[in-house]
Amino acid sequence: MPLLDVAGLRVAFGDHEVVHGISLRIRPGECVAIVGESGSGKSVTARALLGMAGAGARTRSDRLRVLGRELGSASERTWRDVRGRQVGLILQDALVSLDPLRPIGREIDDPLRIHERMPPAARRARVLGLLARVGMPDPEFAAGRRSGELSGGLRQRALIASALALDPPLVIADEPTTALDVSVQARILSLLDEIREAGTGILLISHDLAVVSRLADRILVTRHGEVIEDGTADDVLRSPREPYTRALIAAVPTERPRGTALAVATSAPAAIPGPPPTGVPIATGSDAPERPPLLRFDRVAKGFSVPGGRLLAVDDVSLALRPGETLGLVGESGSGKTTVARLALGLTAPDSGVVLLDGEAWSSRPERERRPMRRRIGAIYQDALSSFDPRWSVGRILADAASVGARGTGRPAPRVEDLLDQVGLVASVARRRPLNLSGGQRQRVAIARALAAEPDVLICDEPVSALDVTIQAQILDLLDRLQRRRGLAMLFISHDLGVVRHMSDHVAVMRAGRIVESGGTEAVFAEPRHPYTAQLVADAPRLTP
Amino acid sequence: MPTATVTTLRPWRRIALPAIALVSAVALAGCQAAEPDEASGDPVEGGTLVYASGDAEPTCLDPHVGGNYPQALLAGQFLESLVSRDTSGEIIPWLAESWEPSDDGLAWEFTLREGVTFTDGTHFDAEAVAVNVEHLKDPATQSSTGYLAMGKVDRVEAVDDLTARFVLTAPDSALLESLSQPWTAMQSPAGIARGMEENCEAPVGTGPFIVGEWVKQDHVTLVRNDDYSSPPADAGHDGPPYLDAIEWRFVPDAASRYAALQGGQVDVIDNPQPDTIAAAEGDDVLTWIDAPRPGAANRIELNSGQAPFDDERVREAFIRAVEVNDGIDALFFGTAERSYSALSSAEQLAYSDEALFEPDLDAANALLDEAGWTDRDADGIRMKDGVRLTLRFPVSTNQSIPAEQSLFEQVQATAKQAGFDVAIELLDLSSWYSALFAHEYEIVSAPYTKVGPDVLRILYHSDSITPAPSGYFANLAQLDDPAVDALLTEAASTSEEAARADLYRQAQERILGGYYLLPLYDQQNSFLLDARVEGARTMPTVSTPTFYDAWLAG
Amino acid sequence: MLAAGAVFVMWAVATLTFFAIRLIPGDPAEAILGGPGSQASQEALDQVRRDYGLDQPLLVQYLAMLARLVTGDLGTSYALRTPVADLLGGQLGGTMLLAVLALLVAWILALGLSLWSTGRARVAAAVGEGIELTAAALPHFWLAAVLIAIFSTGLDWFPPIATGTPAGLVLPVATLAIPLAGFLAQVMRESLLDALQQPFVVSARARGENTTGLRLRHTIRHASLPAISLSGWALGWLLSGAVVVETIFAMPGLGRTLLQAVTLRDVPVVTGVVLLVALVYVVMTVVTDVASRLADPRLRQEGAR
């Protein structure tokens, strides 16, 4: 008997149907993955399987059986009995998926309290046992912590423990590793693997094929609320039938060398119109090592006060970014990458050492003098939306930036349409507000804004980590093309090794504020010298059919 | 809201009462006249009466210090004066059994009651009277009302144990009236000797009650004086009071006070709103005591010291223009009677002249035209030489009840028809006095309570225009008429009754005839009592309630 | 730092009050001599001015006041002739009891209302919102009169004047609490709605938690957070309201003392009340700060960073 047996599941909000008849089965010890991009209906599907599609949602199905019990028209009371006892749910980002105001012990205890009549002492022992099972060091201590007081990996473990509290036969994991560092992600995936080995059925939901490929026995590829491909993991990854599946696979940047396009050409315009090359000869990093660096960090250190001392976020960092070159900076969260970006942008001053722009003082200048030079360094952020004034339209944002680029140069400011065109957006986007754009479009607007001031250096801080893989691929391709065309120097910061490897000429690996290894990209990744780099490379998710 | 059905009750003092009136209250239920309640039965001993006062809480319980009405209300329960007044205005014995002025009027000998002791055990004797008068006249006591009352007293000599001789600097026909007031009541010399701070907390007198505990802003407890032996000549019984104690609470909000009375939480309230007095009519369990304060009537004074009211025609125009009778009826629900006198109807010598105050808009307009206020601006306000006919009217929110403030609004509205712009300014007490002291007013209404017609001298003698060091002056009409001055001065030193009455009558005719004031009604002084309170009455001196004869029935 | 801030606030409050009262028309010497309109003699006025140092230059008086305050001496009431510290010491308890009870009741009412109405059908939500807005717009003096009319005169459940009995506190507390509850409920509703959108609510429901459990164990805490941090402000607001409420219900307290002292120009008492209220506010700020941190571990971390 399958743990879960669903046929023809449809979910609609009002008269707008978002899931159009999904069918799937999960047997004990089996992991079935649903893969798709944002808006493909995967999360709604997961919730519908718990009877929680949301207020205003209508769920219909030909069959919806959990452990053989038909729940198609179950009451809320019946569903509550299913939830937590027969089906556990693991969500993305335990920081917000666990109540930040309650100790995790209480959160894990909840299913026990709700579904079982157990004396408190027994429940307590069970909670500690669960925490030990998911690999939480010092369960006693951890049980009293709140999610905000634990590291990302540990709190994700706690979230898993709360889903496993009553050993439900089926676990639904909705993007369980998104937003985690690669090494943590690898460990969480191993934990899920152990659970599956123990006989629990897992429904894994992710936008990332590489994550799914580690675990899944079957893969369902969904798009716009429909399953477009369904097969064993091997079949889907090795011989995808659908072009969309192929595009998804192609978009994974991990092992694609520099200079190859990631996005499948069907949806990209053939050529990117825009201003002709600025005359700077296009140079790849290895060609011109002798050119003086545009941006240079010389033994820069920056610390912050924390209780009980000072945290060195950036510790004795030296970097050189040459014209036309992309320098990748990779490291896990908290390693100091973002502080490097802020130092480069002159938003914060180093405690010691200097940052030089084009050989001239940059970090040491008073803000008043630095201000006119600022247009030479542009920036792209992870969360493009928050970098736009919510009241401004795209056109106003771009015109504002363009006016800065033209200031004092006597050149006419670039036209908004041209800027949009350059990043592959139609002119009508100018009238819209960023809030009403998709993630990819927003990031394109952000790029257009950064380029509008015609900078020499572009600082990209995790520019694609919030995007779906196919969109990520398009943005990376766009950045790559624009950089080559304009001869920009680019500092590319990411926690994603695959992305950095794909984009960078040189790479620097950062850990706890220090550069532990740097060099030519291929050299570093092919033969990492530092053990930390080696571990990072090993943990990076890749397609493993 | 029945407004017309309320029987306009006659103030008790006009009713011929037996010499010893047990009940001077008017039972509203059934509107019987103020006959003693037949069914009330014999007095019952014991119980605590709860009194809720809407007057300000005194800052000092010793009425010698300062000297205002809230102090008098409380002091009447535990302090006693040398003399009192009966309902006909005659001075009657209290702590003094008899008195005799010298022929030249410059010395008065008082024979004191024998065997009276203060509640601290001190004997009441002539020496004690001397100490009290000295206390009143000592600047350190900070007395103002009592100090003024003793203005012509030079000193008191103890002739013997029970004979006190008042030595005056000038004849004073108002001396007995002055001495009947609670502000000149007798306190234990030992109590006074404790110093102001302690004496303010709990003055020691000879009265029927003793000050127990004073919880600031909450209540004063008054407990029975078991050794009490000195009731005034018009009291209902001898010996100690019936009540065990009085709980004297301070409840500033009138609606709360009335609600507490209705709910039986308190037994007596003062300063009831007129509408609640009327509403109590339908209520069998409430009794109304209407006891207008003596001294001046409530009136609007016209500042004749400056333009535009330095012109008598303008003053008359204002008085003729203003229409208040309907307003008084509606706002006071028939509980207040229109006055046409400068003096309270509690004063025997009050002189009324209704004809002077007959509203006549045409006459008012004619007078104003004649006085040169011929132009009108867009609002219909009269102008003269570019100046608007504006009358500043500071109103003290501490002294005027809402109904009175509404009445002033009606004054404002009716005066506007003749082209007056009345600018009412609601002020707190200090700001109100400041406005008066700075002469920033054309019309004003200020109460003044005093026993006897001598109040006229305080309010209308030109000497009262000169401000005291603090800026205070009582002659708010700034009436400066040598003829009035002469009449009032002479009256004050004339002790022959008929001559004195005639002098005061002439003075009042002149004052009213000069259109210096618009009388409204007596100073409203009402009490609502739970029907189980029997025997309570107000003192015929300054109309403060006394609970010596009171008991709680049932 | 905290202590320095508190001292600064107290100093500034004392200074402002001192000079503000000097701007008020009315002579403090008169306040001493029986209040406004006194007919005190010149000698008495001079005597009092000398005794109280009112003949000194303003600056000297100001410094003298500061010197006294530093030693904890609030001076002597002009009107009541008792030490201000004793006077206020007797009043503080009642007012604080009133304010704290009102705060608690407002909290409970607001929590109940917002928990009941948030996230429900539109009709219930609209009713809840309507109640909140109406409650918040009720002036104290009017509400008090209505409550007395209903619960004292009408039903005879509670006495209209508070004589120190627990029953007497019911109406004053309700008068203060109801408008405040309207405010707090609005704030709580916002954070409740926010909390209900959070993923942890999905997690909790997925464990089988029912609606009631969800509200009691999860969202109630989130709803409380902004209300906790508002409590310092709310207490100040309640103390303002106490001026009116204490007058209507005839309760002894700081509010009534203040009103009377302002009317009588009793400078030491006004200064004393203001300082006391400022002190309560400062203490309350610290308390709410600590309480917020206790309730929300995220704040502790933010503070640490």
Place this chain on the structure above:
Amino acid sequence: MSELELRQTTVEASAEHLGPRRRRMPRAGTVLAVAFVAFLAVATVAPSLVWTQDPNRIAAADAFESPSLAHWFGTDESGRDVYSRVIAGTASSLLIGVSATLIGLALGLVLGVLASFGGRVLDFGVGRVIEVLFAFPGLLLALLVIVVAGPGPVTATIAVGLSTAPGYARIIRGQLVGIRSSHYVEAARVLGHSPGRILARHLLPNALVPLFVLATLGVGQAIVWAAALSYLGLGAQPPAAEWGAMLAAGRTYLPTAPWLTVFPGLMIVGTTIATTMLGRALTRRGREGR
């Protein structure tokens, strides 16, 4: 490529709008609120169009009449028509409410801007000033202002405005600090914009929108506080028909003539509710985009 993404966006966006929380249909309450505010506007601009008689016409003989066809809201203690007085009071009540709120907001804005832009020292100083203002009980501040400057609607307005200022200042400061550390302000700095330009183009406009909503609540509150001052006898001066003053004056007669306070009270409550609902509706629209 862009077509594809746009299509996807449309799907996302519509899914979002059809979701449980946000709906674009104007709510019935909003419609009512608009209607009420429109009525208030008429009563403010041309009260004589909607009143039935002269609001200050005294007819002592007609005092305390309960609501009837002749007098929709009854008559007051001087026989004036309560309905007409309520209408006549709209302008001055709203003037008090709106100007007190504006004063509070303006002062709050100055303090808030100084605190968030004047550097550390000024921030500390202004922070303390706000603390001090907060430490004064609002009504006391108002009392002091009134006693110093004399009573009347103008001082009452200033007093209420002053006492609300610290609250606004704190909120504005919080807003500005939040916006100042936002990514879009950082983006503007990276572009090389000057602080003045950032203040004018980003900070103020973004801080003012939530303040607007706050202010809608504040108007009603200001009227209520002014009413409390009237109760203490320090508010509007007669014969001005002002809701707060009417409420305070009529309170005396609550047991016998409740209509004297009920109707002005309803106007205050109604105004508060209507403006608040409008404010919320506007924020909702702002949040959902245009």
